[in-house]
Amino acid sequence: MKRSTRTKINRGILYAILLVALGIVILLADWAAIKENFFDVAVLETLWPEIVTVAAKNTIVYTIISFVGGLVIALVLALMKLSPIGPYRWIATSYIEFFRGLPALVVIIGFGFAVPIAFGWRPPGGTIGAGIIALIVVSGAYMAETIRAGIQAVPKGQSEAARSLGMSSSWTTVSVVLPQAFRIIIPPLTNEFVILIKDTSLLFVLGVAASERELTTFARDAVTTNQDSSPLLAAAVLYLIITLPLTRLIARLERRTQRAR
Amino acid sequence: MTAATAAIEVRELHKYFGDNEVLKGIDFEVAHGHTVCVIGPSGSGKSTLLRCVNLLEAPTSGTIVVEGIDITDPETDVDAVRSRIGMVFQSFNLFPHLNVLGNLTLAQRRVRKRSKDEAEEIARQNLDRVGLADKIDAFPAHLSGGQQQRVAIARALSMDPDMMLFDEPTSALDPELVGDVLGVMKELAHEGMTMMVVTHEMGFAREAGDKLVFMDGGVIVEEGDPTEVLANPQHQRTQDFLSKVL
Numbered sequence: 001m002k003r004s005t006r007t008k009i010n011r012g013i014l015y016a017i018l019l020v021a022l023g024i025v026i027l028l029a030d031w032a033a034i035k036e037n038f039f040d041v042a043v044l045e046t047l048w049p050e051i052v053t054v055a056a057k058n059t060i061v062y063t064i065i066s067f068v069g070g071l072v073i074a075l076v077l078a079l080m081k082l083s084p085i086g087p088y089r090w091i092a093t094s095y096i097e098f099f100r101g102l103p104a105l106v107v108i109i110g111f112g113f114a115v116p117i118a119f120g121w122r123p124p125g126g127t128i129g130a131g132i133i134a135l136i137v138v139s140g141a142y143m144a145e146t147i148r149a150g151i152q153a154v155p156k157g158q159s160e161a162a163r164s165l166g167m168s169s170s171w172t173t174v175s176v177v178l179p180q181a182f183r184i185i186i187p188p189l190t191n192e193f194v195i196l197i198k199d200t201s202l203l204f205v206l207g208v209a210a211s212e213r214e215l216t217t218f219a220r221d222a223v224t225t226n227q228d229s230s231p232l233l234a235a236a237v238l239y240l241i242i243t244l245p246l247t248r249l250i251a252r253l254e255r256r257t258q259r260a261r
Numbered sequence: 262m263t264a265a266t267a268a269i270e271v272r273e274l275h276k277y278f279g280d281n282e283v284l285k286g287i288d289f290e291v292a293h294g295h296t297v298c299v300i301g302p303s304g305s306g307k308s309t310l311l312r313c314v315n316l317l318e319a320p321t322s323g324t325i326v327v328e329g330i331d332i333t334d335p336e337t338d339v340d341a342v343r344s345r346i347g348m349v350f351q352s353f354n355l356f357p358h359l360n361v362l363g364n365l366t367l368a369q370r371r372v373r374k375r376s377k378d379e380a381e382e383i384a385r386q387n388l389d390r391v392g393l394a395d396k397i398d399a400f401p402a403h404l405s406g407g408q409q410q411r412v413a414i415a416r417a418l419s420m421d422p423d424m425m426l427f428d429e430p431t432s433a434l435d436p437e438l439v440g441d442v443l444g445v446m447k448e449l450a451h452e453g454m455t456m457m458v459v460t461h462e463m464g465f466a467r468e469a470g471d472k473l474v475f476m477d478g479g480v481i482v483e484e485g486d487p488t489e490v491l492a493n494p495q496h497q498r499t500q501d502f503l504s505k506v507l
Binding site for chain 1: 315317340342343344345346348352354355371372413417420
């Protein structure tokens, strides 16, 4: 038998297996149950427009606040980690290892319930504010490592050139090192943003007021009210509408960075 | 040449990297307006010596006096000293996120506190000096190696330095681009700029150098008039090295 013939037969077999598997899934699936539980138009209609104007909007707002806050903390931590002063490095390392080692959910519960109860702390923005602070604290730990790697990826000759022109170490960091470091880390930071979008769903444990609900809390409440899972599917679609363009953007940015090398 | 007239004066300079002694007691001077070329095999310590002069490497012991200021004194303002010493690197080290104008004005504005207009005017003059006035808006990535190095020279000149240090400025260039860079350096030398040049370009040393220093194994083996040293080296190690590179 010729080699090309054998390749064709092998491919044919693989396609046949795929078709049989698809056929089994289609035949065995309970289409009535799926339609009733996930595509109930009457239930879906009750969600509109709050699912976008409240839930999706809150998801995006919480993500942006957490991301910006986390970025500030991460920048401070990254600079501390690269500091020549030992205690600064140790504090930054402990912080990063501590919060990266914990599940985000534990930190959210800690800031949302444990800390306010223990110390009588009234978080700004109420319980949801405490949850966002928890996300800031956790994302700061993750992004700190990204920023540190970005700073270290800037060639040493860059800061040497700046210093040899008489620029102080702070000006060198601000005008020469950081602008280049941020270019390097735009793709991983965008990735961190996508992870944060999904992590805002953990805020559902806090049980917040109706106007403060993000997508997951909103969908879960609607599932309970209607005894139907369609709201969950609607939330999933909205998450994808937000995250998919971003993950495509990351892929494009990464391709561009590779070309530039 | 007395200490009072020397632009750079190095005394008993030792430099260790860990246990490795890279400079083993260097005594060395550069007179005002002179061009001194430093040659030697790789690992001889010539680049380390150059980098010690603007404290990119901290000397382990010894003194370095630049324009009458002891830069090894812990009280010395290192940034102020560096801003008066132009440095040109083998790998150019232009700032890739800034265009040519930005590269030339950044330190002028931050360190010299010049106004935007003044800094741009000085940048233009120096770009003209290196023959790249038309590249003012270009980004470093769009320039050839030779053009990048000339921009780097213009960047250093824009700070009105008292002297210029060159660390193998043509070693990373394609052969056909070396001439332009050396041309700019020769012009600077003729204009009376004080220069210390670590190089493998013997032709440049012969033509533009006032003094040639041969280093090997962390010590200065031989120094003198470039033509003299190149034509008639006194030490065996100098002879061996020159026979390989000439």
